[in-house]
Amino acid sequence: MAESSGTTLMDLISADPTPVPAQSTSSSASSTASQPSPASASAASHLNHPMSTKTTLGEKKSKRATLMQIQNDTISVAKAALNPVKANIMPQRQRQKKKPVSYSQLARSIHELAATLDQQKSSQKQLVNHVFPKLAVYNSVDPSLAPSLLMLNQQCEDRNVLRYVYYYLARILSDTGMTPGGGIPTPNWDALADIDAGGGVTRADVVPRIVNQLTTEATNSEFEFHARRLQALKALTYSPSGNSELLSKLYEIVFGILEKVGDVPHKRKKGVFGTKGGDKESIMRSNLQYAAMSALRRLPLDPGNPLFLHRAAQGVFFADPVAVRHSLEILSELATRDPYSVAMTLEKLASPAGALQDILHMNDVLARVSLARLCHSISRARALDERPDIRSQFNSILYQLLLDPSERVCYEAILCILGKYDNTERHEMDERAAGWYRLTREILKLPEAPSLSSKDKSHKTKRPQPLIKLVMRRLESSFRSFSRPVLHAAARVVQEMGKSRAAAFAMGLQDIDESVHVNAFSDALDDAETNESSHPEGIRRTSSISAGPGRNDTIASLLAALMEVVRTTVACECVYVRAMVIKALIWMQSPDESLDELKSIIASELSDPGWPAALVNDVLLTLHARFKATPDMAVILLEIARIFATKVPGKIDADVLQLLWKTCLVGAGPDGKHTALEAVTIVLDLPPPQPGSMAGLTSIDRVSASDPKSALALQKLVQAAVWFLGENANYAASEYAWESATPPGTALMMLDADKMVAAASSRNPTLAGALTRLQRCAFSGSWEVRIVAIQALTTIAIRSGEPFRLQIYEFLYTLAEGGVQSQLSEMHLSNGEDQGASGTGLGVLITPMLKVLDEMYVGQDELIKDIRHHDNANKEWKDEELKKLYENHERLLDFVSMFCYIPRAKYLPLGPISAKLIDIYRTKHNITASTGSTDPAVVATGISDLIYESTQPAPAASNSSGLDDDLVNAWAANLGDDGLLGNNAPAMSRVNEFLSGVGTDAPDVEEENVFSRPSVGYDDMWAKTLLETSELEEEDARSGSSSPDSTGSVESSISSHFGGMNYPSLFSSKPSSQATAKSGGSKYQSTYEGYGSPIREEPPPPYSYSEPQSRESFENPVAGSGSRSYESDDEEPRKSTGTRFGTALYDFTAGGDDELNLTAEEELEIEYEVDGWFYVKKKRPGRDGKMAGLVPVLYVNQS
Amino acid sequence: MILAVLFANSVGNVLIERFNGVPAEERLHWRSFLVKLGADNLKGVKNEELLVACHKSVYIVYTMLGDVSIFLVGKDEYDELALAETIYIITAAVKDVCGKPPTERVFLDKYGRICLCLDEIVWNGLLENTDKDRIKRLIRLKPPSEV
Secondary structure (H helix, E strand, O other), rough: OOOOOOOOHHHHHHHOOOOOOOOOOHOOOOHHHHHOHHHHHHHHHHHHOOOOOOOHHHHHHHHHHHHHHHHHHHHHHHHHHHHHHHHHHHHOOOOOOOOOHHHHHHHHHHHHHHHHOOOOOOHHHHHHHHHHHHHOOEOOOOHHHHHHHHHHHHHHOHHHHHHHHHHHHHHHOOOOOOOOOOOOOOHHHHHHHHOOOOOOHHHHHHHHHHHHHHHHHOOOOOOOOOOHHHHHHHHHHHHOOOHHHHHHHHHHHHHHHHHHHHHOOOOOOOOOOOOOOOOOOHHHHHHHHHHHHHHHHHHHHHOOOHHHHHHHHHHHHHHOHHHHHHHHHHHHHHHHHHHHHHHHHHHHHOOOHHHHHHHOOOHHHHHHHHHHHHHHHHOOOOOHHHOOHHHHHHHHHHHHHHOOOOOHHHHHHHHHHOOOOOOHHHHEEEEEHHHHHHHHHHHHHOOOOOOOOOOOOOOOOOOOOHOOOOOHHHHHHHHOOOOHHHHHHHHHHHHHHHHHHHHHHOOHHOOOOOOOOOHHHHHHHHHHHHHHHHHHHHHHHHHHHHOOOOOOOOOHHHHHHHHHHHHHHHHOOOHHHHHHHHHOOOOOOOOOOOOOOHHHHHHHHHOOOOOOHHHHHHHHHHHHHHHHHHHHHHHHHHHHHHHHHHOOOOOHHHHHHHHHHHHHHHOEEEEEEEHHEEEEEEHHHHHHHHOOOHHHHOOOOOOOOOOOHHHHHHHHHHHHHHHHHHHHHHHOOOOHHHHHHOOOOOHOHHHHHHHHHHHHHOOOOOHHHHHHHHHHHHHHHHHHHHHHHHHHHHHHHHHHHOOOHHHHHHHHHHHHHHHHHHEEEEEEOOOOOOOOOOOOOHHHHHHHHHHHHHHHHHHHHHHHHHHHHHHHHHHOOOOHHHHHHHHHHHHHHHHHHHHOOOOOOOOOOOOOHHHHHHHHHHHHOOOOHHHHHHHHHHHOOOOOHHHHOOOOOOHHHOOOOOOHHHHHHHHHHHHHHHHHHOOOOOHHHHHHHHHHHHOOOOOOOOOHHHHHHHOOHEEEHHHHHHHHHHHHHHHHHHHOOOHHHHHHHHHHHHHHHHHHHHHHHHOOOOOOOOOHHHHHHHHHHHHHHOOOOOOOOOOOOOOOOOOHHHHHHOOOOOOOOOOOHHHHHOOOOOOOOOOOOEOOOOOOOOOOOOOOOOOOOEEEEEEEEEOEEEEEEEOOOOOOOOOEEEEEEHEEOOO | OOEEEEEOOOOOOOOEEEOOOOHHHHHHHHHHHHHHHHHHHOOOOOOOOOOOEEEEEEEEEEEEOOOOOEEEEEEEOOHHHHHHHHHHHHHHHHHHHHHOOOHHHHHOHHHHHHHHHHHEOOOOOOOOOOOHHHHHHHOOOOOOHHH
16 A cells, blocks of 8 residues: 555546456456556546536547446446356456556456455455545446445454445445546446446435345344444445334334333432443443434434434433534424423423533533533523523533633623524514623523522622623733634624624614623622713712622723724734625624724725625625614624625625615615715726726725725626615605695796706705716716716606706707707817717717607606696696697607606606596596506516526516507517526525525535536527627617626626515605605615515505695585586696685795795785695785795685 | 534645534535635644634634644534544544644554544534543454453
8 A cells, every 4th residue: 555656636546556467357357457448537537627527518428438438347346246146156266456447447456356255354454444445536426336335244254344345335325326426537427327328326226225225234233233234224224214114113122222221220420421330231232322312413303302302411421522512412302493392301400410510621622512502592482481491500501611622612601692593584683682791791600509590699709790791801812812713703702792792772672672692790880881881971970880780891991802802803914804704893883983093994994805706895895784684884884784785896786885875775764875875986986097006095985996806896886876866865854746835836947057956956956966876877878877977867757747857958959959069069180080970979879868868858848738728728638638638648758767766656757746637547547556457566576586596577568558669679678688697696686585594505606607507608698698789789778777887897787687576675656745755764674674675666546646736636626517517627736727815824945946024914916736735925015025835825814 | 413523634635524413414514614724723833732613602722732633623512622632632632542643644654543533522513531541442342441
């Protein structure tokens, strides 16, 4: 062995295993030998690639040859092996040991040696020293070896051989044909056997035989045999768990063993480990206990079965430490499902002299970890409310584990106390909050005497310690460790602490029943707590110092000290540790603390190029989770997110960032929305990146996108921000056309742009601010940004009422017009070159948008004209006229829906005045607003459906009639495209996964992409690029869509869908404008409970225009209304002729040009009422000379 | 659950791997992720110095032993620290079998024994035996405790 030379895996394999060469006579063998072992050659070529088990195209051929070779060899061998005895006596059974040792030769050797075992001692040696170890190097084991292995198993006496035999049998049992084990790759044996339709040996053939033999061995009760029994049982547990028959057989065996050896008459002797003491009987008993318990651990849990529980509980007394560990693991898992029965079974053991106390001193870390979990489950179980004694016993054990020498155990105990492991998601916040409460208030009292479990005031010699101090001390010392795992784990514990603390703050600690846990220490700590949460530090600290018996530590100071140490850990060279530290800092950050330090830490951290993208996004998701716990922190978190956006634009996922923005915006509540939106727009205000400048590396206000790639990524982010702004500005500003606070007539009065802007910004600074930013982007960004900005502006124009719509209209118009003019005038200057459509490059894009707005305005004008016409002629509205109006309304709705989402039931493209007429038509023709709408966003069932996992029903197609085909096609192409590219994980599910701690998803490694998606062939990729370019070309035709996917980027198209789809939740169907404020809250609620939960658009009520108008229609019966139903309704509110009078109740100062100053007691003539405003005329002009204008309804006393 | 145990040589060839509860399609990702992790971070690392990483809620602890790098991936109760314990046991066993921190040659020579040790240490994704002597006995098919 030692003399074998060479340096690689293959040398080992090809080395001659034995100096006894034998001449081969069999033809197949000679063919193997004469060839330079294609199997090994191919294997070697595999190994030369980093990814050894990957088949690349180039290797396919040789691989195929190899497969055929191996197949030939193995099949012939297997055929021979099926009749082992016969083959044995065959004359050609000489060992064929030639120079290279291929797999087939090894296999052959096994068959041969198995056959000759009884004749030659040396063959055993050879098996152990050469054949078996070399066979191990191969990925998997051929099932056709099983017969020989079984034969060896029966006949061989040599322990080493047998051990290998068990090992290989277990591998065959566990092998599904595809589970490689490293080393040299092997073919899929089952597939190979299938190719050879005749006599191939598959796993299915041999597994029953193996199981049978192993089962027999596992039940053999001879003493000499018991070591083999252990291994047989072990090998059996490897068999796949799907087989219920085998499973029940295994349960039977295990329970059978435990029945014989499970009862422990004597108390466990400590230190029974290995060879120490004991008679033959008890040794065997202990070994069997171990084997049975280990096997039981691998079997599926059987929660309802009392026998299972009983057997598991017996294990606590076993002599074998590993068995005890398994027993505890089983119990702790059972306890999460059925704490009551577990607690009842273990009741005695938890007492101060019980067996569980012994485990505290056991030398097995994982056993103590399980103990901690077990204690946690039982001590928190609601089912045990009437047995507080049991709970406190287990609790006491849990607290004692805080003193455990192993960090692993101590941290586990801390996490348990903090309430991390609560199986019910619903109560997680409560559990967490309670956990923080416990950690900060409770104290550890070591049980002195095993006599009584009297918890109260029993502390005598050993001074009881507050948990928080123990924990802090422990963590602080951990942070001084040099071991990275320890640092990482400690940071993680701090993070969990932060989570529980945030939960406690969110729940409001006062709500937790304090009387239960009050003791001598908690007073002092209470003060500290309140001190920390709300009161100014200085005042309370002094009092708590005086209150604390000899301790001048408050929780605040303890925490501060800890966080100081945590911060220094940022210096660790391991980026994962630093990420965990940052997460911990984010969680420990509270809303009222200064943010600067954290910001600068993150900023300087991110300058390190070593951060992998996955980690960066992980931190962003942490921000998201943090926000969910404390919505007050929206602005702080957005600030932090901004650092990411600017520092490492290339690494963050725009989806994740947008999600964060959205959640913060929605969750920030009515007051915070403006600030939240501002925080997003800050991204837009950043100066463009300056290539090559390294000066600003640590400044957070400087963009560090020095390389082209990240500059591009930054561009994408800006795009995302602009899009986000367009999509959500209306929400943030609570300004909707259909809920407008602006009287409808007002817009017409103020066509002057300056005044309009002034009025707009005074009315709604949030929206005005957003508009300004977008307008700037429309001018100055890169073309991608400009396109998105224009789209965003259109969205806002469509969604907001006047004067915003008009303002945007004017802006767009100027942009388009100005462009044309400048093009004309500069044509000669720019030597005829058209600078991307008129300098802004947006002409083509703007035109359809302007067209829609034009159509809307034209429609409105015509409607007003019609109404006047009808009024003047005192005519009724005919059905055809109404029909025309309605069709126009629907047509415009269809158009508008192409640009952005609007609630069709409520949206009135023809202006508020059209509401009544349309409603009349609807009532008459039984069209409900909701069925009338085929808007995809309304039709679809919920957010989860809408997020690009399911390809949407093509909305344009269902909208049908009024749309031109090009637009429909473009839209459909867009969606199809999404379906193709939709294999990116949706951000939403990623968040959910993140929150629920799902983590088995394999990480992405960029280089692997080509390999990892073998389904994407060259053709697919070609098709993809084709689609992408065509999408670009279609951009103009499709320009109506509100998404920024004009760049053809996967991210942005996905995010647009995501955002757009999510939008319906932002609208509620409540008719009154007051409802919007509330709906903000309720939306928050829903996002809070589960982000992915489908939020359904409520079926909107058929009457959905606003309250005042409908009241108006009642109060102003139309003159000469014969048929009331039509006559009264076709009246426009503001055209009502029934003049009323009133007096001014208070002084009122006009807030705008259209408003009127009032002096109390003034007499007024009320012309009409709109949205809470009266249009009034005075008897005589006021001091400002104005006669008429708008005043608030409440300021007027109607007479 | 110990999701994966993986041994690789210095150029990233996988020598031994044992996956537990990882779907077949994710193994490739893990394999390449781990190998890349090692290539990025294991340069110049001392023998048995533990390095750590995490991905979502999955923890990774890895180290270098002679020419061989060892990776452990775990979740739930097998967090960084538990994995550190496990990797300690594994490195001890490997050193025991090979007599010293192995070169690749030695490692391959002892491949079979190492596989058997691993089989005794990690069994179906759970840590099994931790004691050196016990492992030694078990790979020779002797009962864990003897008369």
